[in-house]
Amino acid sequence: MSSTERRARHAGATVALVAWAALSVFPLYWMLLTAFSPQADTVAFPPHFFPRRLTLDNFAWLFSHAAIGRWFVNSLAVAASVTAGSLLINAMAGYAFAKMRFPHRELVFWMLLSLLMVPEIVMLIPLYVVVNDLWLSDTFFVLIVPFLASVWGIFLIKQFLQTLPDALLEAARIDGASEWLIFRKIVLPLAKPVLGALGTFTFVGQWNSLLWWLLFTSSAEMRNVQVGLASLRFQYATLYGPLMAGALLAAIPMIVVFFAFQRSLVRGLTIGALKG
Amino acid sequence: MSSVRLPMRRAAIAWLFLAPALLIIAAFNLYPLAYAFVLSFQHYSISGTSWVGLENYRRVLADPIVHRAFANTLEYTAVVVTGGIAISLSLALLLHGRSSAWQTTFKALYYLPAQIGAVVSAVIWVYIFAPVDGLLNHILAALHLPQPLWLANSHTALPAIIATALIGGHGAAVILYLAALSGIPQSYYESARLDGVGAWTQFWRITFPLLRPTTVYVLIIGVIGSFQVFGSVYLMTQGGPQFSTDTVVYDIYDAFFKRGQVGSACAEAFLLGLIIVAVSLLQYRTLATDVEY
Numbered sequence: 001m002s003s004t005e006r007r008a009r010h011a012g013a014t015v016a017l018v019a020w021a022a023l024s025v026f027p028l029y030w031m032l033l034t035a036f037s038p039q040a041d042t043v044a045f046p047p048h049f050f051p052r053r054l055t056l057d058n059f060a061w062l063f064s065h066a067a068i069g070r071w072f073v074n075s076l077a078v079a080a081s082v083t084a085g086s087l088l089i090n091a092m093a094g095y096a097f098a099k100m101r102f103p104h105r106e107l108v109f110w111m112l113l114s115l116l117m118v119p120e121i122v123m124l125i126p127l128y129v130v131v132n133d134l135w136l137s138d139t140f141f142v143l144i145v146p147f148l149a150s151v152w153g154i155f156l157i158k159q160f161l162q163t164l165p166d167a168l169l170e171a172a173r174i175d176g177a178s179e180w181l182i183f184r185k186i187v188l189p190l191a192k193p194v195l196g197a198l199g200t201f202t203f204v205g206q207w208n209s210l211l212w213w214l215l216f217t218s219s220a221e222m223r224n225v226q227v228g229l230a231s232l233r234f235q236y237a238t239l240y241g242p243l244m245a246g247a248l249l250a251a252i253p254m255i256v257v258f259f260a261f262q263r264s265l266v267r268g269l270t271i272g273a274l275k276g
Numbered sequence: 277m278s279s280v281r282l283p284m285r286r287a288a289i290a291w292l293f294l295a296p297a298l299l300i301i302a303a304f305n306l307y308p309l310a311y312a313f314v315l316s317f318q319h320y321s322i323s324g325t326s327w328v329g330l331e332n333y334r335r336v337l338a339d340p341i342v343h344r345a346f347a348n349t350l351e352y353t354a355v356v357v358t359g360g361i362a363i364s365l366s367l368a369l370l371l372h373g374r375s376s377a378w379q380t381t382f383k384a385l386y387y388l389p390a391q392i393g394a395v396v397s398a399v400i401w402v403y404i405f406a407p408v409d410g411l412l413n414h415i416l417a418a419l420h421l422p423q424p425l426w427l428a429n430s431h432t433a434l435p436a437i438i439a440t441a442l443i444g445g446h447g448a449a450v451i452l453y454l455a456a457l458s459g460i461p462q463s464y465y466e467s468a469r470l471d472g473v474g475a476w477t478q479f480w481r482i483t484f485p486l487l488r489p490t491t492v493y494v495l496i497i498g499v500i501g502s503f504q505v506f507g508s509v510y511l512m513t514q515g516g517p518q519f520s521t522d523t524v525v526y527d528i529y530d531a532f533f534k535r536g537q538v539g540s541a542c543a544e545a546f547l548l549g550l551i552i553v554a555v556s557l558l559q560y561r562t563l564a565t566d567v568e569y
Contacts, residue, residue, distance in 0.1 A: 013370040016370055017367065017370050017371060017382055020363075020367060024385065024386060025385050025388060027401065027443075028388065028389065030404065030411065043409035045414050045417065046414060089296045090297060092293045092296065092297065093293065093296075093297035093298070095293060096290045096293035096294045097294075100290035100293065101283070101287070102286065102290040102291065103287060108294075112301065115306075116500075117500065117549070117552055117556050118305070118553075119545065119548050121506075121525050121528050121529070121545050121548070122545040122546065122549050123304070123305055123309055123312065124308075125308075125528075125538065125542055125545060126309075126311035126312045126315060126542070127308045129315070129320070129538065146303075146304035148300050149296065149301050151301065179289045208393030208394065208395070210510070211525075214510075226393065229395050229396070229399060230399075230510070233399050233511060238406070240406075243403065244399075244403065246399075247395075247396045247400060250392075250393065250395065251393070251396045254391050254392050254396075257391075258384070258387070262384065269451050269452060270451070
């Protein structure tokens with residue numbers, strides 16, 4: 001291959017990479033632009049690709065027409081409690097599967113793993129029936145407790161902890177440390193990378209949760225940001241300015257989490273895939 | 277005393293560590309799973325519940341709307357998963373060998389659309405696809421091209437939803453492919469080059485086979501996820517027009533939530549579960565091989 005040919009290929013590859021990045025990020029830019037544009041500009045022909053007049057009207061409209069503050073509090077409260085609680089519970093189980101010996105360990109683990117193939121909707125219907133019978137609909141209980149353990153989380157932590165040397169734990173055991181002490185003082189600190197990764201995924205998944213909240217909440221005050229945004233989309237189908245303002249507000253926490261925990265996200269992906 | 281713990285005691289401690297997780301999974305996964313199985317053989321209503329044998333399954337299997345939902349879901353899954361693998365692998369190959377600043381930047385750009393969530397992304401696309409005020413039709417109008425109704429037309433609605441899935445959300449697969457690519461020893465390519473093997477052949481004979489574990493993983497995760505597509509359908513089309521975007525999970529949601537058909541919804545959910553398990557195992561058995569290098 002001649003050097004001009006190589007340079008041409010390199011340039012072609014760059015064009016393709018940039019073009020695809022532009023295409024995939026463009027909707028985000030369009031949302032951002034529309035959120036700060038007056039309603040007239042959002043439907044203007046020909047469309048404006050760059051801001052002309054900027055306004056906060058869409059946000060003002062949103063806050064006066066929707067309980068968006070309350071939806072944020074709900075989303076944040078549930079996502080934070082689920083993340084904190086499930087990290088502890090999954091770490092305990094993951095530790096037991098990775099480093100403790102007990103009868104039927106492999107069998108129990110594989111039975112749990114096979115649950116990953118069961119579609120969520122299969123379990124949602126009977127839960128809905130039971131939850132309604134117990135008057136638990138529209139409560140935080142049903143939004144938080146079912147997610148305090150996850151097969152995927154246990155799997156991820158087990159995969160990570162298995163790579164720790166046994167000698168470390170055995171030394172502590174010989175010194176008479178209880179398993180709980182070993183777990184708290186040795187295992188949890190060492191598991192920080194996987195806990196960071198799993199915590200990030202859990203928080204993102206909870207924040208973006210739709211179906212569960214759609215089924216288990218009925219009052220407008222118990223909606224999360226996603227169900228709230230969906231309700232706005234059906235109620236005000238063509239008010240694109242306020243809709244994009246709402247979408248932007250819903251997206252901001254995820255964009256912040258993404259840039260703050262990018263390395264954790266990448267680590268989580270590779271722990272799950274490569275060692276699985 | 278505790279220096280050598282007895283096996284019995286050790287096992288008891290292990291179960292204590294497992295207990296919270298196992299209790300929650302039993303209550304919110306296993307029990308509902310078993311109950312769904314029971315419900316799928318019952319006619320459930322507030323006034324009384326009765327056993328109906330295979331009636332729900334018979335009704336679901338004979339329902340043309342359910343057929344449509346399964347066909348739509350298969351089409352969605354086939355295009356989104358295979359298209360997604362082709363796109364993410366291409367992007368990873370193009371990025372491989374670039375500086376780490378390049379890789380980090382582009383991985384982030386490809387990841388962001390999935391990070392913002394299905395609802396946000398669908399709301400933006402609804403606006404872009406809007407028949408009169410949408411950006412897409414504005415561009416087509418400026419180019420003097422026909423302007424379809426997109427999400428409101430039964431021929432274009434499903435392709436439009438598929439396109440949104442293809443455009444966003446390859447970040448995770450690109451990251452996995454890049455990680456796998458960096459694990460392939462350069463010496464393989466050097467010896468291939470010495471033998472005069474071209475780039476195309478190198479890809480199919482060396483790169484693609486060695487990426488197989490990653491491809492199998494992306495494929496299985498992709499199929500399980502795509503078979504359960506719901507958010508984009510719920511927000512963009514609600515299964516319409518004329519059931520042209522009705523997917524299985526949306527149809528189950530509709531049967532259960534809007535029409536109150538508990539038994540049929542459970543039966544349809546079980547059929548979906550069976551298909552997902554069968555396809556996952558099939559992919560795993562036919563494609564998974566231990567590759568070591």
